[in-house]
Amino acid sequence: MKVVFEYTHGMTREDSIYCPGCTHGIAHRLIMEALEEMQLLSETIGISPVGCSILAHRYMNVDMCEASHGRAPAIATGIKRVQPDCTVFTYQGDGDLASIGTGEIIHAAHRGEKFTTFFINNAIYGMTGGQMAPTTLIGQKTTTTPEGRSELLCGKPLRMAEMIATIEGAVFVERVSLDSPSSIFKAKKVIKKAIQIQQQKLGFGFVEILSTCPTNWGMAPIDAMAWLRTNMIPYFPLGNLKSPGETDASKSVKGRRNK
Amino acid sequence: MGRGLVKFDQERCKGCCLCVSVCPVKIIEMNTLKINSKGYHTADVLDIDQCIGCGNCAIICPDGAISVYIK
């Protein structure tokens, strides 16, 4: 009997507290699968955020450090400087990285820190019950934008991958999605690529992973995947924004959207 | 007649239905007659002989509830 799919040893067998259909389960697994396939599990240290995935350390079967809100890139900097031969990654949500943690992520990229950040963008704050995130879409209803996000009051959603791509120290920046098996397949390839670039010590790597939050979006998981496809991808276009050797972030939103 | 074989760990399943939506041969269904110890209706395979072993269900399952093999 040939194995097509078995759950990776990179994940512990503990049942997760994530909601039914939450894409954290998929994102966690892809990263751990990639590390297992690259035989890096025993050399890896991960940093988990504050957010729904605060308990990621229970599910990811590698040395894990809990971070305070937004500070994961600073903690990863400290860890990577002490253990430069370990594979170090941060796993952060949209509040953690794009709100309270903007200073730390920009400076980690700016210094060209040789770790990889996986940014889970689901356009809402999950753990705290569905408030607006910096990536919440215009018109999207949340508990702090009950009439829908207004550009006048809250500004337009933040495109983190584009922002990070303008920083010289960030050598690999790509945005992927988890809305279908084929997207998930592509996302894993990109995750592996990012880890490879860390192995080559080329600089900072950033993978933005478009995700769902069925509970706080108020829809069934299947509908949430469709909503992501229809609403998030047009504003947060998928694709590579920067690869090693490229010095300018000329792969604009417009350019990629038109592909 | 498919060569695929899937195993569903009913206790890990949270009834999210994502696997149902991606099965190309439409052989996964939610079993509304029983619930697991977590209180969820779980995914069940209707006709395992039709399984082509594509792995879509396992790839999209957030909870590691599915294993897929080719006979």
Next chain:
Amino acid sequence: MNEKVLMKGNEAFAEAAIRNDCKYYFGYPITPQNEIPEYMARELPKAGGVFVQAESELAAIHMAYGAAAAGGRVLISSSSPGIALMQEGFSFLCSAEMPCVIINVSRGGPGIGTILPGQADYYQATKGGGNGDYHLIVLAPASIQESIMLIGKAFELTDSYRNPVMILVDGMIGQMMEPVTMPARHSGTRVEKPWALTGTKGQRTHNVVKSVYLKAEELEAWNWHLLKKYDQIKTNEVRYETQDLENASIIFVAYGTTSRIVKEAMAMLADEGIKTGLIRPISLWPYPYEAFTEIPSSVTSVICVELSQGQMIDDVKIGLNGKLPVSYLGRFGGSVISAEEVVNEAKKRLGMI
């Protein structure tokens, strides 16, 4: 190795850390401690260490947390407003039991305040500005030489108790120059850290460094664990100096730079036949309450002298337990008290003026 060199406080602190095998420093510029990151930038790489200028004190404390979690021997430094930003990090370090030495070269506040010396971070250091029940071990040297000694002690204590240790000096000691002797480079045994994040290497289950315990029974048990450790520290790590307690009529309580000024005042009073004594806390946490049991019956009052509005005085009152009246004498806002002011206060207390 044993020759005396004239050194600026801040530079001596940095060199003392390097001599004690500190390998990682993360800092952000803030006056009056900038010589520490600058010295570390020059010298730490030469000693095989890593210097990172962080983008803020928020980042620096978290870099330190990460480095400590990965098994590194870490020093960070800042001054009062920067230390204010690090409070969250201290709470995390204490809960996660991460070793780290912190130097606060304190200045007048509140807010931006001034770059001149102050002792108004006593509450911040000893009563905690971060959330939850935790304690930093806080050591307050009164000279550059004592700072060098206490920095070495701090690295020992932080590793043996797995708790952060703060060296609380004021800007005066950081900026002054004194002749000092540096210890030889520490090449002793390092403490084993089986809990550190180093990658499992396929030889153990994965380590987790955390402070989250969502279930009440788990967090309460963790707090008991920390409490027992703090009780051990209170038993074993109290440090203080007393001077001329015998037959004294007034006892001063002062730490850091202020204690040196008080000693000068005591000499002036002694010249006039007025006997005064000093209790100089060296550990501010754990506080040397037991020192107050040594006060002789000749003493009629206690004067707590601080460069603040009066923060340590609370602990002096606890130590005295109502046995003697205690009054506050101080200057703040960057002003430093003079020996004459201390002399006058003592005379007032004795009804002489």
